[in-house]
Amino acid sequence: MYKPLADEIRPDSLEDVVGQRHILGEDGMLRRIVDSGQIPNMIFYGPSGTGKTTVARIIAQRTNRSLRKLNATTAGIADIKKIIDELDTFLTPGGVLLYLDEIQYFNKKQQQSLLEFIEDGRITLIASTTENPYFCVFNAILSRSTVFEFKAVSPQDIAKAVQRAVDIMNSRRDRPLSLGPGVMERISTACGGDVRKAINSVELLFSAAGGRQEISLEDAAAISQRSAMRYDREGDEHFDILSALMKSLRGSDPDAAMHYLARLLEVGDLIGACRRILCSASEDIGLAYPQAVPIVKACVDSAMQLGLPEARLPLAEACLLLATAPKSNTACLAIDAALADVRAGRTGAIPRELQNVHADGTGFEREQGYKYPHNFPHRWVKQQYLPDELKNARYYEYGDNKTEQAARRYWEEIKR
Numbered sequence: 001m002y003k004p005l006a007d008e009i010r011p012d013s014l015e016d017v018v019g020q021r022h023i024l025g026e027d028g029m030l031r032r033i034v035d036s037g038q039i040p041n042m043i044f045y046g047p048s049g050t051g052k053t054t055v056a057r058i059i060a061q062r063t064n065r066s067l068r069k070l071n072a073t074t075a076g077i078a079d080i081k082k083i084i085d086e087l088d089t090f091l092t093p094g095g096v097l098l099y100l101d102e103i104q105y106f107n108k109k110q111q112q113s114l115l116e117f118i119e120d121g122r123i124t125l126i127a128s129t130t131e132n133p134y135f136c137v138f139n140a141i142l143s144r145s146t147v148f149e150f151k152a153v154s155p156q157d158i159a160k161a162v163q164r165a166v167d168i169m170n171s172r173r174d175r176p177l178s179l180g181p182g183v184m185e186r187i188s189t190a191c192g193g194d195v196r197k198a199i200n201s202v203e204l205l206f207s208a209a210g211g212r213q214e215i216s217l218e219d220a221a222a223i224s225q226r227s228a229m230r231y232d233r234e235g236d237e238h239f240d241i242l243s244a245l246m247k248s249l250r251g252s253d254p255d256a257a258m259h260y261l262a263r264l265l266e267v268g269d270l271i272g273a274c275r276r277i278l279c280s281a282s283e284d285i286g287l288a289y290p291q292a293v294p295i296v297k298a299c300v301d302s303a304m305q306l307g308l309p310e311a312r313l314p315l316a317e318a319c320l321l322l323a324t325a326p327k328s329n330t331a332c333l334a335i336d337a338a339l340a341d342v343r344a345g346r347t348g349a350i351p352r353e354l355q356n357v358h359a360d361g362t363g364f365e366r367e368q369g370y371k372y373p374h375n376f377p378h379r380w381v382k383q384q385y386l387p388d389e390l391k392n393a394r395y396y397e398y399g400d401n402k403t404e405q406a407a408r409r410y411w412e413e414i415k416r
Helices: 029-036 052-061 077-086 108-112 115-119 139-143 155-171 183-190 195-207 217-223 236-250 254-266 270-288 292-306 312-324 330-343 402-415
Strands: 042-045 066-071 096-101 123-129 146-149
Touching: 029 052, 029 146, 042 052, 052 066, 052 096, 052 123, 066 077, 077 096, 077 108, 108 139, 115 123, 115 139, 155 183, 155 195, 183 195, 183 217, 195 217, 236 254, 236 270, 236 312, 254 270, 254 312, 270 292, 270 312, 270 330, 270 402, 292 312
Parallel strands: 042 123, 042 146, 066 096, 096 123
Antiparallel strands: none
């Protein structure tokens, strides 16, 4: 029976697991917990192919508990009950270590069914998820578990696994295959930190080698095309990239902005990119360069009409404009401060001078008395606009950029 190479060469010890030195290194917390032999309930959080299942298996081998494995994408309550029925029998003398893969696909009721047995220690749960556990795991499970984050594996660490895979594949051939210049680096880099994906690439390259004596860089590039991208429109990666794009624009880093825009466009997320770019024009550039808003709007409209791949051009222009423009968040701070007062109930009656003029003569004690600014010099006259309860409130503070400082000097001169 065929067995994938990635499954065949799974490490049997923590020393052989590539990457995750922050938790599995000599002084890593997870390493110390495993060495102690006292295994708590744990949740492994991180991208695919980073060793979550491998580490769970190694932990199971080092305990006296029977390993049971469920995948939440296909398992249900009946599968959980089957494991529960085995408890306190000769099948599970030391209890059960349950490895629950993709726990985010279990609903609240399914997760709750494990609570009693996690609580009394008959089931030790090791769950894995590619999504943020603080959003997708039931709080009662979360409070009884320790979360460990698995990170994408570096190309340097992946190269070790790739070399091990190459050695195994060569041991099965009459004539060993060599890797051409740059092939190792290409496979290790293009997998996007996913060890399984890198090993699968090695297996495919050997299968397609035929009578060749060397794996070429062209073949490696063909097998790993676009495979470095990790993206899920509903997952953390989606929001992380969007956040990184906006923060790069705000931080005035045009190179980083181009990088994250490219990652969004490569997976076709045109709408996500456009929304963040439009938002940044008002939130981060604002009054320091007010023309940024109509310019960016024109670029976004052009991008939506053109579609990909041509949309990359106006969006790149918009991002570079925003990244290199002067910054001001005074508009954002002003409206947020005003909203805070409104939401807290600090509103008050609208001054009589600002009320609808048609209300005059309907029983009010005095006429409106509104002063029309255009009838006064410089189109301004001193007049109270805020409610009495808020008449001294200050929401807007001029930014230190050229545009807002010019406006400040203009109004100071007139109001003086």
